[in-house]
Amino acid sequence: MIEFWFELGSNYSYLSVMRIEALAARHGITITWRPFLLGPIFKSFGWDSSPFVLQKAKGSYVWRDMARQCEKYGLPWTRPTQFPRRALLPMRVATLGAEQPWMGAYCKKIMQMNFVEDRDIDTLEAVSNALEQLGLPAAQIIADAQSDEQKHRLRLQTETAQARGIFGAPTFFVRDEMFWGDDRLEDALAFAASAG
16 A cells, blocks of 8 residues: 655646556555645745745756656646645545545546646636546535535644655655655555565
8 A cells, every 4th residue: 555645736746646546556556545735834844835936946947847757757737827726625625535436537637727727726616627527426525525524634634744744745655654756656656565
């Protein structure tokens, strides 16, 4: 099993969301989806935005790196005109759907809206579109995701991420071994396979 900690507003999480299911299946590894919010993690460091925004040189590098990585993996890519994008509603739906068979497909739809179509993802329209394209009851899922229980679950998951030492996304855990960054996805899966 591999724990996949991710954020739907995170550009490097986009790379992992688009690749993890096929790679995990190849290794016979089960994915445990762990959505969490990066905002509170960054605030705990005294940051009011992504380090890719706060540090201009790093930001310039990241956008070129994303183009290269997407080309390497054969993924479509459009640099978002707004970054980071708020993703609270889609993240609440992800928290609700974390153990559902549609989870991976849903996350891919939201990520494509953000990093391919350059669309606002934190709207009822965007989340409804993603769910409806999967043949799911969008209105019911969104209503359930907006419940106090689900809001609390996402907050708790974010607090758990912080307590486990997560400082960015994506992050992977195999048992207690942490791997940070999309470029460590294959390493994490190989470790999970060897750990049996």
